[in-house]
Amino acid sequence: MKLEHRKQKVAPLPQFLLRQARFGLFAFLLISISVGIGTLGYHHFANLVWLDGFHMACMILTGMGPVVEMTTEQAKLFSSFYALYSGVAFLSITAVFFAPIVHRLLHILHVEATTEKEN
Template structure:
């Protein structure tokens, strides 16, 4: 997927496209996770309104915390599990977005090392 140490640095346009692909993958993962939380919460807490649940899941995903607390034990367990899951998703999304940037920076440093040896 990425160029190896001995290869040339890719153009800025190709790098921008690579970064865009990573951002789209991260966005898809976030949207999937939010939908999973919304549907799960609506299934467990049947009397909740979809717009309130959407706000609640977005606040949990952003790290602020729930706006409305669940009324059932199942709902409380679901929010606890979802909070742990969304923390892992946050770390994964951060890694997906930062990976091409970090790779390019490290690749530039390695290119400088190769030039000085020659």
């Protein structure tokens, strides 16, 4: 997943859309893995049914907060570490998704500034 160098031309729109789709697919994969880890953990440590574990993992991953109160020490520890992981993962996954968009905007601004100086 390589981006063009600042001295290269801005990628054409179809190439950009393909790149955005790849980054979006990668972000979706990271979200799926994160939700899967949370669902398994809540099912195992908090003895939640699969659907409740999935719901809890999704709520924690998006920063909405817990839905079910944890009663055992194992469940509380898992919930705490998963919440810490989720905070970092959510921000990182968001950065992965928006990286091509921000890069393209900055690249366009840089190219325009360079062509104005050359004239």
